[in-house]
Amino acid sequence: MDRICVHALVVRETETGDYDKILTLVTEEHGKLTVTGKGVKSLKSPHLVACQPFAYSTFVLKKSRKFWYIEESENIEDFYGIRNDLDRLSLSAYVCDVLEYVTVESSPEPELLRLALNTLYAISARRDIPLSRIKAAFELRCAAECGFCPELSVCDVCQKELSGDVYLDVMNGRLLCPECKPRAEKEEEMIEGTARLYYIITADVLNAMRYIVGAQRSKLLAFSLDEDGQYLLSKVCEGYLINHLEHSFSTLEFYKSILL
Ligand SMILES: [Zn+2]
Incomplete structure (x- = not known):
């Protein structure tokens, strides 16, 4: 060959x-x-x-x-539209960095490549979709494709259906209801050296996350959230991917610095 x-x-x-x-x-x-x-x-x-x-x-x-x-x-x-703005360009650089980091030689990952291509297309051409939504959907779906898909159906401890605010236990990729969270957290604390990271997420954000992990790739961005919901989704999806990859990206820091 x-x-x-x-x-x-x-x-x-x-x-x-x-x-x-x-x-x-x-x-x-x-x-x-x-x-x-x-x-x-x-x-x-x-x-x-x-x-x-x-x-x-x-x-x-x-x-x-x-x-x-x-x-x-x-x-x-050539995704020409990426080059029109610094924020589009730097978000695309971050997407490429993540793709480079999660792929290896001789091991094709066509789903991850397609996800990155769809994301670059959206950054380049979909001016109707906020970049924060494109970024969050890429991050969570990428984590899922890499084998870190969170279990988002019920509380992992009591198995109850969830309504209202719940906790996302990032490192264990699971949800906890407000009743079970203190006990689960205590058990976690007894295991030394375990990293812990919890986000409180609203029902709207949970629904968006469920959509992102389950949607057809071509319809990945067909959801919307209000401004507060989008802000929380962005924080959670970024934290989820970065903590599971255990890697930081200078391109991500640069992208965030130009938004300030
Ligand atoms: Zn529970």
């Missing part, structure tokens, strides 16, 4: 020399791949558009001495 054709999103570029780049691709077929693009930075290069950050492209790659080189390329989608 020294020549392959892949569909890939460019999630990172590192400039090497005047005209060359090393690209990190998340491919549909082979997971994450690092490839060398000789001369692709040149304005005359036929690979210029396909090799840009955030570009979704097809590539023919050739392997030589352990390294992959770009032989042919064709851009499918």
Whole structure:
């Protein structure tokens, strides 16, 4: 296998020399791949558009001495609208960073790649949807696709249906009703070294979270919340993903800093 054709999103570029780049691709077929693009930075290069950050492209790659080189390329989608605003650009950088972090070589994750592509499309083209909703839906669905899907049906201790405000126990990915929370928290405290993080969530936010983990990917953003609900959803979904990945992203910090 020294020549392959892949569909890939460019999630990172590192400039090497005047005209060359090393690209990190998340491919549909082979997971994450690092490839060398000789001369692709040149304005005359036929690979210029396909090799840009955030570009979704097809590539023919050739392997030589352990390294992959770009032989042919064709851009499918460049998500042009991302580049219109700094907040859109920096949110897209965070989405690509998360995708890069959760994927590995030789292990295709087509669902995660599709989620990232749909998210970039929404950031680029859906001016009717607030960025905070796009970001929150990406974060929670990404956590779910990575195997951290929270159990959002009933209280995990008493199994009762929930109404009104409830607690999301982030590290255990479960809900607790107000009656069961103090006892569950005490039990948790007895296990040394356990990280604990609880959010109080309203019925509206819980419904939005249930929608995000269960909706068809193409309809992921078809929900709405009032301003307070959206604020809480944003906080919870970000906290949920970041705490499960146990990783912080400088692109996330930058995105939040420009919103201040
Ligand atoms: Zn309970």
